[in-house]
Amino acid sequence: MADKQSSLGGHLRENGMLLALVAIVALFSILVSAQGKPMFLQAPNITNIFLQNGHVIILALGMLLIIVSGHIDLSVGSVAAFTGAVAAYLTVDAGLPFWLVIPLTLIVGGLIGAAQGYWVAFWRIPSFIVTLAGMMVFRGATLLLLGGQNIGPFPKAFQSMSSGFIPDLTGLMKPHGLTLIITALVIAAVVWVGLRARARDAEFGITPEPTGLFWGRTAIIAAAMAFVGYQLASFRGLPNVLVVLAILIVLYAFFTENTVQGRRIYAVGGNEKAAKLSGIRTDRLVFFCFVNMGVLAALAGMMVTARLNSATPKAGTGFELDAIAAVFIGGASMTGGSGKIIGVVIGALIMGVMNMGMSILGIGIDYQQMIKGLVLLAAVIFDVYNKNK
Amino acid sequence: MTTLLEMREITKVFPGVKALDRVSLTVEVGEIHAICGENGAGKSTLMKVLSGVYPHGSYDGDITYDGEPLANRDIRDSEHKGIIIIHQELALIPLLSIAENLFMGNEVATNGVISWPMAFKKTEALLRQVGLNEPPGAVVGKLGVGKQQLIEIAKALSKNVRLLILDEPTAALQEADADRLLDLMLELKAQGVTQIIISHKLNEISRVADRITVIRDGTSVSTLSKDEISEDRIIRDMVGRDMAHRYPERTPNPGDVLFEVENWSCWHPEQAGRKMIKGVSLNVRKGEIVGIAGLMGTGRTELAMSIFGHSYGKGHEGTVRMNGKPVDVTTVGKAIEAGISYVTEDRKALGLILEEPILRNISLANLVGIAKRSVLDKRREAQVAEGYRKQLGIRTPGVQQKVVNLSGGNQQKVVLSKWLFTDPQLLILDEPTRGIDVGAKFEIYTIMKDLAEQGRGVLMISSEMPELLGMCDRIYVMNEGRIVGELGRDEADQEKIMALIVRDNNKGKVA
Numbered sequence: 001m002a003d004k005q006s007s008l009g010g011h012l013r014e015n016g017m018l019l020a021l022v023a024i025v026a027l028f029s030i031l032v033s034a035q036g037k038p039m040f041l042q043a044p045n046i047t048n049i050f051l052q053n054g055h056v057i058i059l060a061l062g063m064l065l066i067i068v069s070g071h072i073d074l075s076v077g078s079v080a081a082f083t084g085a086v087a088a089y090l091t092v093d094a095g096l097p098f099w100l101v102i103p104l105t106l107i108v109g110g111l112i113g114a115a116q117g118y119w120v121a122f123w124r125i126p127s128f129i130v131t132l133a134g135m136m137v138f139r140g141a142t143l144l145l146l147g148g149q150n151i152g153p154f155p156k157a158f159q160s161m162s163s164g165f166i167p168d169l170t171g172l173m174k175p176h177g178l179t180l181i182i183t184a185l186v187i188a189a190v191v192w193v194g195l196r197a198r199a200r201d202a203e204f205g206i207t208p209e210p211t212g213l214f215w216g217r218t219a220i221i222a223a224a225m226a227f228v229g230y231q232l233a234s235f236r237g238l239p240n241v242l243v244v245l246a247i248l249i250v251l252y253a254f255f256t257e258n259t260v261q262g263r264r265i266y267a268v269g270g271n272e273k274a275a276k277l278s279g280i281r282t283d284r285l286v287f288f289c290f291v292n293m294g295v296l297a298a299l300a301g302m303m304v305t306a307r308l309n310s311a312t313p314k315a316g317t318g319f320e321l322d323a324i325a326a327v328f329i330g331g332a333s334m335t336g337g338s339g340k341i342i343g344v345v346i347g348a349l350i351m352g353v354m355n356m357g358m359s360i361l362g363i364g365i366d367y368q369q370m371i372k373g374l375v376l377l378a379a380v381i382f383d384v385y386n387k388n389k
Numbered sequence: 390m391t392t393l394l395e396m397r398e399i400t401k402v403f404p405g406v407k408a409l410d411r412v413s414l415t416v417e418v419g420e421i422h423a424i425c426g427e428n429g430a431g432k433s434t435l436m437k438v439l440s441g442v443y444p445h446g447s448y449d450g451d452i453t454y455d456g457e458p459l460a461n462r463d464i465r466d467s468e469h470k471g472i473i474i475i476h477q478e479l480a481l482i483p484l485l486s487i488a489e490n491l492f493m494g495n496e497v498a499t500n501g502v503i504s505w506p507m508a509f510k511k512t513e514a515l516l517r518q519v520g521l522n523e524p525p526g527a528v529v530g531k532l533g534v535g536k537q538q539l540i541e542i543a544k545a546l547s548k549n550v551r552l553l554i555l556d557e558p559t560a561a562l563q564e565a566d567a568d569r570l571l572d573l574m575l576e577l578k579a580q581g582v583t584q585i586i587i588s589h590k591l592n593e594i595s596r597v598a599d600r601i602t603v604i605r606d607g608t609s610v611s612t613l614s615k616d617e618i619s620e621d622r623i624i625r626d627m628v629g630r631d632m633a634h635r636y637p638e639r640t641p642n643p644g645d646v647l648f649e650v651e652n653w654s655c656w657h658p659e660q661a662g663r664k665m666i667k668g669v670s671l672n673v674r675k676g677e678i679v680g681i682a683g684l685m686g687t688g689r690t691e692l693a694m695s696i697f698g699h700s701y702g703k704g705h706e707g708t709v710r711m712n713g714k715p716v717d718v719t720t721v722g723k724a725i726e727a728g729i730s731y732v733t734e735d736r737k738a739l740g741l742i743l744e745e746p747i748l749r750n751i752s753l754a755n756l757v758g759i760a761k762r763s764v765l766d767k768r769r770e771a772q773v774a775e776g777y778r779k780q781l782g783i784r785t786p787g788v789q790q791k792v793v794n795l796s797g798g799n800q801q802k803v804v805l806s807k808w809l810f811t812d813p814q815l816l817i818l819d820e821p822t823r824g825i826d827v828g829a830k831f832e833i834y835t836i837m838k839d840l841a842e843q844g845r846g847v848l849m850i851s852s853e854m855p856e857l858l859g860m861c862d863r864i865y866v867m868n869e870g871r872i873v874g875e876l877g878r879d880e881a882d883q884e885k886i887m888a889l890i891v892r893d894n895n896k897g898k899v900a
Contacts, residue, residue: 200768260756260763267753270742277700277731277739278754278807279722337744 015217016382017331017346022220024350028357037360043235045356046228051162051307053352054241055080055300059323060330060344061252062296065289067327068256070269070336071120071127073293075112075134077319080301081311082138083109087302088151088311091158098158106298112138113294114287121287135320143313152310162306165237175230176237183229186246187222194218241303253341265289269336325372326351329379350375392453393418393552393583394439399450401434401443408434410607411450416552421574421584423598425591425623431607432587436554440474441467454552471551475541477560483530488512490529491544515543519573535566542573553577554585559593560686571597589684591620592895603627620895624887636859637831639838641878643862644675646713647846648729648815653707655695665691665702667870673815673846678837680861681850682886688870689850690734693817697731698724711814725754728814732804734823734850736797740804743793747785748774750792751806758810777806781836798829805836815846822856834860854883868893 025041032040059076066073087105090096096104116134119125153159170177194214201208208214232238256262267275268282276282300319305311330347332339351372358368394416401409409431416422426432437443439452441461452459454470461467464474481490488508497508512525521539529537538558545553555574559567574584574597588594594601595618602612603626610626649672657663665688673679681689694701696709698721709718709727716727724731733739741750751774752759759770774788781802785795792803801821808816818837822830837847837860851857857864864881866874866889874889 203768203771258765258767260760260765263749263752263756263765266745267742267749270745271738273739274742275753277697277721277733279698279720279725280753281720281722337742 015213017329017343017350017379018217018220020379021346021350021353022224024353024357028353028361032357032360035361040357040360041227041231043231045360046231047235047239049349049352049356050239050242050245052356053348054162054245055304055319056322056326056352057245057345057348058248058296058300058303059319060326060348061248061341062289062293063320063323063327064252064330064332064339064341064344065256065265066127066293067324067332067334068269068336068339069265069286069289070272071286071289072324073116073127073131073134073290074320075116075131075138076293076297076300076323077316077321078135078138078142079109079112079294079297079316080304080319081142081313081316082112082145082301083298084301084305084315085142085145085151085311085313087158087298088154088305089145091154092151098155098161101158102161102302105302106295109294109296109298109301110291111294113291113297116294117287117290120290121283121285127290142315146311146313148313150310150312152308154306154309159306159309160240162241162303164240166240166243168237175233176235177233179229179233179237182238183225183233186229187225190221190225191218249341249345256341261285261288266337269333269338271337322348322351325376329376331379331383334380347379391418392416393455395453396435396439397451397453399435399438399448399452401438401448408607409438409448412604412607412609414602414609415612416583416585417599419578419581419583420599421578421586421597423594423601424585424587424604425589425594425601426604426627430604430627432604433556434607435604436474436556436585436587439467440464440472440554468548471549472554473545473548473550473552474554475538475545475556475558477556479534479537479541481529481537481540484528486526486528487516487523487540488525490540491515491525491547493544495548511547512543515547516540518546519543520569520576533566534561535563535569538562538566538570539573542577550582552583552585554587556587557589558586559588559590567593589890590894591623591891594618594623620888620891624884624891627887636856637835637838639841641677641841641862643677644844646672647675647677647711648673648848649708649710649713650696651708651710653692653696653705653709655691655699655702655706656704658702665870666695668707669867669870669872671848671865671872671875673848675814675844675846676841677862678841678847678849678860680857680864681848681867682854682857682864682890683852683867684890685852687868687890689867690819691870692867693731693819693848693850696724697721697729697817700731725811725813728812729817730754730808730811730813730815731817732801732808732819732821734820736800736804740807741792741800744791746789746791747778747783747795747803748788750803751777751788751810754807755811773810774806777802777809781806782832796829798825798832801825801829801833802836805833809840813845815848816840817848817850819850820852821849822851822853830856854886857886858882866890 029040059080063073063076083105086108087101090101090104091098116130119130120127166178168176168178170181198208198214264275264280265285267280268285272282301316304315308315326348327339327344328334329350330339330343332343354372354375355368358371392415396412396414398411398413399409400407400411412431412435414435424432438448441464444462445460482493491512492508496503497511498504509525516523516525519539519542521536521543523532523536529540558570562570571593574586578584586598598615600612600614601618601623603610603623605627613622651670653666653669654664655666657665669692683689691701695705696718699705699719700721708715710716711727718724718727718729737743742753748770752770756765759766759773771788777783778785778788783799783802783806785799792800795803821837822833825833837849841847849857849861858881862878864876864886865872866876866886868890873893876885
């Protein structure tokens, strides 16, 4: 009986998040048309949601691993700013080509993650302290490197990382043929993965989700994807950012759910002592999570820098809080050991849609902050309430 | 002599267990009364009834204190009457000063404002009384356990104690500190403080106690006066009983030596210079169930964990051999690879990830076993878990169930499954039946028997002597970090084990 309850609760959580996202989108669509403005869900807006929030999703992927392992990283905003500045320096001042700048910057990010992870993992200094220090140190380092100036602009190739679109190999152009093909393939893949998971659940004797619920949800997801794909195709096609995001999301979802190391990270957060006594090198895993976070912060830093077409000393302010909020809205546990990539992505999208929707509605930044804060609180209260019920 | 305390026919029932069954205890004014008994005999429960941890109404029987019936609602109530208990685990706050700790909850204050000069002055007086020469502002955590014990007593004195209860006060103390504490007890007695001491150490008891009450299986067996106290008598009273449980029939068939530890030592991880394991040598044969007996805190768990991947202590010395060949056990991973498993005594804190489902807990120590090139095969994971569910009889609606929802016995089976999936040659089982009801105990014993019949070695640590005697082919007796004796299946009985421990304690006393 308890099994059935907990599995239903789990489904409720994920579906609830998805429903919340759909409801928020619907709400803004209504409110925007009520103001007599152009449709909320038009192609440029959809494209912009991904362009403007890509970095949050990327940071949240790394942040999920950190939080699942039982830690926190407050430094990612500063690290993103610093690595963005490094990329700008290498590109503009040193004149290196973008294919060299990107890996070099990612390595710098990894080293920063390693420097922080070392103290957290091997010296057991609380991650809150280490990364709070990192937050200050790398903010300062950014100012130092930039000398208080902006660096820019960038060559086209570097910019295209964040503002470019995939080429249309079909030559159709209007609508964007390749985008339509990829959309169809992704929808097919989503349905197939869902069916396979269902079959596996049935085989293991796991109480499966009610059939209606499954198909209802799959239909909503497929319809949403078809709509987004078509809108994007009728505008300028798939943004490069979305391609990078999709690859990373699939990769991290696979890593966290289907690999030995991914599973072990959950074990470390779930019960570190038990994990250790089961032969898991908990310190190394925590170290890895921080290195990974550093690399993703560097990627996010470059994307933001490329989008703004300049590295600025103030870049990345508050990114860490957006990423952390996305992870918790996405259902991760504060104490570690649980949380899913898909939840995090939905969490980040909820924040992104709200940012954009409220801006279009002309809601001031003051109210925006308050509303976002209350949404975060509500999401976590919903979680706790569900758990205690 | 007048009677200060009389507890008559105290019965305390927990769900499924009768912890106390009509226990009676009489304490005279000004005496030191010792209470003896095995682990789990009910000593601490009796003291918790007395001190109000279990309030009046949650037990049967009555208590007369100072000529009046005693009906404590809580600890404050009993402390108000001068009954103060000092628990085995000290309840001091390590980061605060002595003065702050002494008057915690009882602050020297007017209108909520603490007068520190007054508190310090009172602290100094109390510290003088217990013979502790430390400034009242000293931070408690920096003092040794012995001094902390004295602070606890000073705290009791500050509350105008009339009946002081000490629960195994010397268990964590070094020889000299223990001596000092016993002296203080005698001094307090001279000042008229009545005391109850719970202790295993018979040399201490015969030094300070005026009378002894022996408790066994939740009933009081006897009360002896000072001249009746003798080692043999006490041991007989402590353990003299029939086997309370049943054990599966098995014919021991030991093979070659599988596991050998030679001259194994290690040191306390924090307290420099405190040797916890002192040159232990032992072995287990294939198909053999070997026990380690000893009282709590004698280093059995520390021994097992230090062998299992150096999970306890530092400065490890000695050799571990499997099948005659030395093996590297410096990390848990290497120990598992060498064929060793350790089933912890604390399955909730150290053995399980409670919020995760059964199958994920079972695969945890051998994820590689359900993976191909690092990618998990979840179908295989479920099959493995399902296999163990059937084999060990884990009662659950499904292997997706979170382990937090299982009973103690079923949780233990999940832990056992986890280790069996690593295909160990040797299983070290630390208190394998702790917190498990009688029926499930039998199932765990049966699993142990099956393991031995498969040719695996089992090393079982237990504080329950009947279970060691019922299951083991050989029993090592451990005390103070050393093996102090080894008994074969036929020669072992509870009295011999107790005698080895008690005599070793006394030997330490003489030397």
